[in-house]
Amino acid sequence: MSAILSVDRAQKKFGGLVAVNDVSFDVREGELLGLIGPNGSGKTTMLNLISGALRPSAGEIRLKGERISGHAAHHIARQGVARTFQLVRILPSMTAEENVVAGAVFARNRLWGKDAHALAQTLLARVGLEGRADMPVAAMTYIDQKRIELARALASDPRVLLLDEWLAGLNPSELQIGIALIDDLRREGRTIIMVEHVMDAIRTLCDRCVVMNTGTKIAEGDVAEVLSDAEVVRAYLGDDDDA
Amino acid sequence: MTLDQSEVRVGLLGAIAVAALATLPLFSQGYYLSLGVNLMLYAALCTAWTLFSGPTHYISLATAAFFGLGTYTVGLWVDHVPFFVLVLGGGLVAAVLAGLVGAATLRLSGVYFVIFTLGLAELVRQLVSWTQTKVSTRMGLYVFTDFTEVHIYWMLLALTVAVFVTGWLIGRSKLGFAMKIIGNDETVARHVGIDTARAKIILFMISGAFIGIAGAISAPRYAYIEPPSAFNPMISFLVVIMALLGGTKRLWGPLVGVIPFTILFDQVSAQFPNHTPIVMGLAFLAIVYLLPDGVTGRLEQMRARMKRSEKTVGGEKVA
Numbered sequence: 253m254s255a256i257l258s259v260d261r262a263q264k265k266f267g268g269l270v271a272v273n274d275v276s277f278d279v280r281e282g283e284l285l286g287l288i289g290p291n292g293s294g295k296t297t298m299l300n301l302i303s304g305a306l307r308p309s310a311g312e313i314r315l316k317g318e319r320i321s322g323h324a325a326h327h328i329a330r331q332g333v334a335r336t337f338q339l340v341r342i343l344p345s346m347t348a349e350e351n352v353v354a355g356a357v358f359a360r361n362r363l364w365g366k367d368a369h370a371l372a373q374t375l376l377a378r379v380g381l382e383g384r385a386d387m388p389v390a391a392m393t394y395i396d397q398k399r400i401e402l403a404r405a406l407a408s409d410p411r412v413l414l415l416d417e418w419l420a421g422l423n424p425s426e427l428q429i430g431i432a433l434i435d436d437l438r439r440e441g442r443t444i445i446m447v448e449h450v451m452d453a454i455r456t457l458c459d460r461c462v463v464m465n466t467g468t469k470i471a472e473g474d475v476a477e478v479l480s481d482a483e484v485v486r487a488y489l490g491d492d493d494d495a
Numbered sequence: 496m497t498l499d500q501s502e503v504r505v506g507l508l509g510a511i512a513v514a515a516l517a518t519l520p521l522f523s524q525g526y527y528l529s530l531g532v533n534l535m536l537y538a539a540l541c542t543a544w545t546l547f548s549g550p551t552h553y554i555s556l557a558t559a560a561f562f563g564l565g566t567y568t569v570g571l572w573v574d575h576v577p578f579f580v581l582v583l584g585g586g587l588v589a590a591v592l593a594g595l596v597g598a599a600t601l602r603l604s605g606v607y608f609v610i611f612t613l614g615l616a617e618l619v620r621q622l623v624s625w626t627q628t629k630v631s632t633r634m635g636l637y638v639f640t641d642f643t644e645v646h647i648y649w650m651l652l653a654l655t656v657a658v659f660v661t662g663w664l665i666g667r668s669k670l671g672f673a674m675k676i677i678g679n680d681e682t683v684a685r686h687v688g689i690d691t692a693r694a695k696i697i698l699f700m701i702s703g704a705f706i707g708i709a710g711a712i713s714a715p716r717y718a719y720i721e722p723p724s725a726f727n728p729m730i731s732f733l734v735v736i737m738a739l740l741g742g743t744k745r746l747w748g749p750l751v752g753v754i755p756f757t758i759l760f761d762q763v764s765a766q767f768p769n770h771t772p773i774v775m776g777l778a779f780l781a782i783v784y785l786l787p788d789g790v791t792g793r794l795e796q797m798r799a800r801m802k803r804s805e806k807t808v809g810g811e812k813v814a
Contacts, residue, residue: 303686329688343679354676357669359688364669408687 256281256443257412262301262311262321264294271297273467274311279412284434284444286454286461286475290488294467295447296338299414302445303335304328315411332360332411336401336418338447342389349385351400352376355407368407375403379433395426402433413437415446419453431456451479463487513656520645528644532716534757535651536709540730541738541749542658543705546665547698549743550674553605556731557596557612560619561589561703563726565710567623570636570720578640582650582711589707590700592619597696613731620726627722635721642715650712658705662746665701670694733760736778742789751790 255278264272272294279285287295300306302313304325313321320328334355343351352372356363363371376385379399384392389400398418405413419430431453438444438457448454454461454475461478463471465487471478478484498506519531540558548555565585572581600611627634665671673694677684684691714720733756741752756778763774786793 305682305686324690325685326688326690329686335686337682341680341683343676343683345679346675350675354672354683355687357672357687404687 254281255279256316257302257445258314259298259302260312260314262298262308262313264297264301264306265309270467272301272308272464275464275467275469276311277462277469277472279443279445281443282441283459284438284442284446284457286458287445287447287464288449288454288461289464289470292466293464293487295464296416298464299335299416299445299447302328302412303333303414326358329359329408332408333414334359334405334408334410334412335414336398336405336416338416338420340394340397340401342392342397342400344388344390346389347385348376348381348387348389348392348400349373351389352403352407355404359408360411361407361409371407372403375406378406379403380429395422395430398422398430399433406437411443413442413444415444415448417447417449419448419450427453455479509656509659513652516652517649520648524645528648530758530761532644532648532651533761534754535648535655536713537733537737537753537757538750539651539655539658539709540706540734541741541753542655542662542746543702543709544734545738545743545746545749546658546662546705547695547702548738549748550671550678551695551698552678553601553695554609554735555612555699555702556609556728556735557593557615557703558706558731558734559726559728560592560612560616561706562710562713562730563616563619563623563722564588564592565707565712566714566717566720566725567636568707569711569714570638570725573638573640573714578642578715582708585711586704586708589710590704593700593703594696597699598692601692601695601699613728616726616728616731620722623726624722635719637719638714638717640715644716647712647716651709654705654708654712659746661701661705665698666746670697674698732775736775736782739782739789740778740786742786742791742793744788744795745791748789748791 257279259275259277261274261276262272263270263274275294275298277285287298289295297306301308301321304320304323304327308321311321312319315328315331315333318331320331320333343354346354349369349372352375353368356368356371361371373385376382379402381396381399381403389397392400402415402418415434418434419427422430427450434444434446434453434457446458458475460473461475462469463478463481463484470487471481471484520528540562544555544558547553565588568585568588569578569581572584576584596612596615600608603611624634665674673684673689676687676689677691677694681691710725717724737752737756738749739752740756741750742748760771760774764771782789788796
């Protein structure tokens with residue numbers, strides 16, 4: 253399988269702090285890649301580099317062989333990268349349907365009018381919000397707002413979907429629904445990069461994962477193997493001496 | 496293009512209102528016509544200003560710059576070029592300036608934008624004054640035309656209609672939808688593929704063009720134009736006050752501010768000409784403390800509250 257997204261020695265410095273240091277990995281077409289690591293290890297910064305929210309200080313990110321790093325976020329979105337945010341970001345003054353249409357109009361899909369609204373209806377049903385198209389999103393529960401955000405990202409028919417702790421903050425039963433939903437997307441053949449702390453989800457969903465710690469990649473590969481890797485365990489739990 | 500029923504109704508009511516307003520000169524040629532011109536001028540200016548500042552929440556104090564450029568375009572060439580060409584030209588010049596300013600400043604955050612636009616209006620005024628003293632010997636320009644107050648009134652009415660139609664068209668366009676998203680969350684806007692800087696610049700240019708046209712139409716009214724009157728910063732402040740007083744969330748919001756304020760301001764400047772700054776100051780305080788979303792915003796809030804209490808009274812508590 254060929255790589256749809258390649259991260260090549262990406263680096264991000266904030267002044268003296270190196271948040272992401274020489275990280276490289278490939279994402280294959282149709283794969284669900286988990287990006288994990290302890291708090292502050294640079295996972296969200298890595299996603300921000302891919303989506304264009306931040307520009308890398310060095311290194312390159314390519315989508316289907318074309319460089320996207322260094323371009324503005326709207327340009328990258330039009331190339332086919334869509335994302336959700338760690339702290340859910342909805343468009344509060346708009347209805348559920350309009351929120352989803354927002355994803356369909358300007359990015360890769362470029363739908364407008366009836367087509368965009370039809371797609372929004374389909375996607376709302378898909379994420380479990382059927383019949384609530386006209387509801388103001390500000391009045392929705394947290395998980396429903398997350399569903400809106402996911403539907404909005406899907407509306408652009410992205411080549412690569414970035415999920416930034418999409419499952420965080422859900423209660424156990426919501427979590428099962430959330431996992432099933434992502435699993436469904438994976439089966440459909442979507443390429444997904446998922447930053448996640450919920451280990452159950454990582455084990456059930458991911459084909460492979462990349463582990464980061466203090467800005468560097470410390471492991472990559474099959475989920476079970478990576479999670480039993482000595483360095484990964486140390487990153488999460490600390491040295492034996494500390495305990 | 497398809498129109499739904501309420502749009503047809505609003506369109507018809509609007510057409511009747513415009514027709515009624517167009518007959519004003521038949522009833523009065525004096526004070527009321529002059530007041531009517533002022534009302535129309537500020538209706539056009541405030542609505543045009545709101546096209547940009549409403550959705551973006553950027554407070555532009557560059558109104559005087561665009562207005563003055565329109566006035567000067569007419570003043571400079573009125574003896575050589577047909578008036579209507581100059582009116583369009585005034586809009587074009589203002590749009591170009593808006594484009595340059597937008598490209599330079601719209602990436603900045605709100606506060607810097609306000610200061611920049613205020614400085615810009617002053618800079619343009621000084622540049623025009625300086626050029627005039629270098630190139631010609633007198634400070635101002637004479638604008639002699641056959642237009643009377645009645646013609647200016649009709650032209651400004653037509654301009655106001657054009658601003659409203661444009662605003663409505665933008666509202667149903669992709670640009671309008673993009674602005675709505677930007678107003679909600681600019682980060683999301685960028686990540687769904689909107690070139691936010693470009694969208695804002697286009698809107699600022701449209702808004703500036705209309706203000707420039709308003710300035711061009713107003714030029715014959717002055718007869719003699721000079722920088723301090725054409726680039727009067729008072730225009731910028733009055734536009735901001737009236738638009739915010741009315742509310743910028745709806746296209747017609749500014750009108751609610753323009754009508755009472757223009758009449759009040761007119762009365763005060765006639766009877767206490769030295770006390771107009773007090774009126775402006777009080778209006779600013781009222782906006783900041785009592786009406787942050789303007790009169791229309793407050794009305795909508797009250798309506799929403801009434802709806803909610805109706806629901807609770809009805810026994811179905813919606814939590």
